[in-house]
Amino acid sequence: MSTTAISVAPCNAASRLATSGQRLRRAARRRRWLANVGAALLSFVLLVWTIAPIFNIVMVSLEGHDDVFGGRIWPADPSLEGYWYLEYFWHQYGNSVCLGVAVTALTLLIGSLTSFSIGRMRIRHGWVVTNAALLTYVIPATFLAIPFYRLAQAYGMMNNLWSVIAALVAFATPYAIFIFQNYGASIPMELDESARIDGASPWQIYTKIYLPLMTPALVAVGTYALLLAWNDYLYQFLLLSSKQSMTVPVALAQFLNSDEAPWNYMMATAVIYSLPPIATYYMFRTKMTGGLTMGGVKG
Amino acid sequence: MPYIAVFFAFVIYPVSYGLWMGSKPSLYVTLMNDPTYWTSIVNTVLYLGIAVNVKMVCALLLSGFFMRPGWWIKALLMIYVLPWAIPSMPAFISIHWFFNGDYGFLNDLLYDLFGINGPAWLDSRWLALGTMITSYIWKWMPFWTVILLAGRMAIPSEIHEAAKIDGATGVRGFIHITFPMLANLYFVCTLLSTIFTVGDFNAAYFVTGGGPAFATYVLATLGIRDAFDLSQPRLGVAAVITALPIVIPLVYLLMRKLKTAQVQL
Numbered sequence A: 001m002s003t004t005a006i007s008v009a010p011c012n013a014a015s016r017l018a019t020s021g022q023r024l025r026r027a028a029r030r031r032r033w034l035a036n037v038g039a040a041l042l043s044f045v046l047l048v049w050t051i052a053p054i055f056n057i058v059m060v061s062l063e064g065h066d067d068v069f070g071g072r073i074w075p076a077d078p079s080l081e082g083y084w085y086l087e088y089f090w091h092q093y094g095n096s097v098c099l100g101v102a103v104t105a106l107t108l109l110i111g112s113l114t115s116f117s118i119g120r121m122r123i124r125h126g127w128v129v130t131n132a133a134l135l136t137y138v139i140p141a142t143f144l145a146i147p148f149y150r151l152a153q154a155y156g157m158m159n160n161l162w163s164v165i166a167a168l169v170a171f172a173t174p175y176a177i178f179i180f181q182n183y184g185a186s187i188p189m190e191l192d193e194s195a196r197i198d199g200a201s202p203w204q205i206y207t208k209i210y211l212p213l214m215t216p217a218l219v220a221v222g223t224y225a226l227l228l229a230w231n232d233y234l235y236q237f238l239l240l241s242s243k244q245s246m247t248v249p250v251a252l253a254q255f256l257n258s259d260e261a262p263w264n265y266m267m268a269t270a271v272i273y274s275l276p277p278i279a280t281y282y283m284f285r286t287k288m289t290g291g292l293t294m295g296g297v298k299g
Numbered sequence B: 001m002p003y004i005a006v007f008f009a010f011v012i013y014p015v016s017y018g019l020w021m022g023s024k025p026s027l028y029v030t031l032m033n034d035p036t037y038w039t040s041i042v043n044t045v046l047y048l049g050i051a052v053n054v055k056m057v058c059a060l061l062l063s064g065f066f067m068r069p070g071w072w073i074k075a076l077l078m079i080y081v082l083p084w085a086i087p088s089m090p091a092f093i094s095i096h097w098f099f100n101g102d103y104g105f106l107n108d109l110l111y112d113l114f115g116i117n118g119p120a121w122l123d124s125r126w127l128a129l130g131t132m133i134t135s136y137i138w139k140w141m142p143f144w145t146v147i148l149l150a151g152r153m154a155i156p157s158e159i160h161e162a163a164k165i166d167g168a169t170g171v172r173g174f175i176h177i178t179f180p181m182l183a184n185l186y187f188v189c190t191l192l193s194t195i196f197t198v199g200d201f202n203a204a205y206f207v208t209g210g211g212p213a214f215a216t217y218v219l220a221t222l223g224i225r226d227a228f229d230l231s232q233p234r235l236g237v238a239a240v241i242t243a244l245p246i247v248i249p250l251v252y253l254l255m256r257k258l259k260t261a262q263v264q265l
Helices: A002-007 A012-062 A089-119 A126-138 A141-154 A161-184 A189-197 A202-213 A215-231 A234-239 A248-257 A263-283 A285-292 B002-021 B025-032 B035-065 B071-080 B088-098 B105-114 B125-154 B157-165 B170-198 B202-207 B219-229 B233-241 B244-261
Strands: none
Touching (some): A012 A263, A012 B105, A089 A161, A089 A202, A089 A215, A089 A248, A089 A263, A141 A161, A141 B002, A141 B219, A161 A215, A189 A202, A202 A215, A234 A248, A248 A263, A248 B088, B035 B170, B035 B219, B088 B105, B088 B125, B125 B202, B157 B170, B219 B233
């Protein structure tokens, strides 16, 4: 192209303009193409990175007991054998569900009541509570585990689901208060005032105005609390040890410690145990990310 | 104010009880003489330093990637967040099996695809530590990516358009526009994540089980081991307390940041 530009002198400038335009366009197209290929490659890597361990869980859960050690990527003959085992499994599953539901409900209740009274009723020194809550949020959970265990022992709360519920609620409420306060700030105070003039009691304001308007935040925090309860292992392991009170993660860990761990059963359990949070997550996905990042970057 | 009651019963009381339990100086002498304690310190520092930062940087870059238009990016995002929704404990024990040197999925795959006999991932200290860090990143990167993604979306698009007209696209746009706007959020996220990771028990405990030969304990798992496997609860508390000099300045920084910058999670 440069040779033509040199040899044909008269239309030199025009042709150079044209070719540079073309070249630019071609470069842009090439760059876009490269970006797309790069994106596709990155997506592929991400996909493998994300899926591989999950694939592993599902595959192992479908294997027969002896196949686990067979060194195959795909189970020889997939079976659901792994899913029908586990003595007490459904009972323990019920425990896990109870735990999750109770933690969620209590967190929502305590969190919304607290933020309502601080944010709406203008209680003096409310900020102390908010800051104290923030401090709790950042205490490493492991630090409290040992004292908690000792206390539960002292008060005969061992093997009692309530002790775990209390511990987890204590960890989830600070976050709840945070979100509720931030979100609640966007609800105009005039609403409360006009309701008060109409003769509404604080309790009525709370149930009829505050809660309905807070629904997105409630959903976000509820999902957070449920995932927290579902993710926790340490407290359940320390505080629940009898077969009757145990939850799924604790039962799973017990398998891990036995000599010949039944990997297919364990993975089957893991699959069933993972389903509720995944379902919850997809159900509330948009609301949750909205809630989690409420305010996002205000600064 | 029911929260105050809960707060006192389940936070103040256990914290002070814990501090009281770990108040005897002789405990720290015992700790210092325990070689596992020193390896745990090194591991904790490496774990925090590498895992948290690699995770956050990747999350920051990936959040930019997920800003791209297109339905398949959205679909990918939905798959990508799966690890976060999977409960950590089953996820980590499955990863433990995934990396098993003899029967694990990874080495089977390496053998089938490339004919390589993979190493026994969990049998050497550094490989096991790397495995632990990788698993941790796998589990928690999606969460922070989503947070940073939301942060990016909150940046008004006019700013990007103005920057584009001024010629700030691609890397320059990121350095001069996107990152300064996200810096606060990124900083707060990193602090929070570091603090959470100090107390993280699951990744360290289930992926490597502290092995080989106690070489991959971190302070959190060491504390629990001392308290329950060796039945010396006070020693366990003392081990965890030694992490506080790292945590407290971070908490202080975080509080100041939150107060001034109004960034919320």
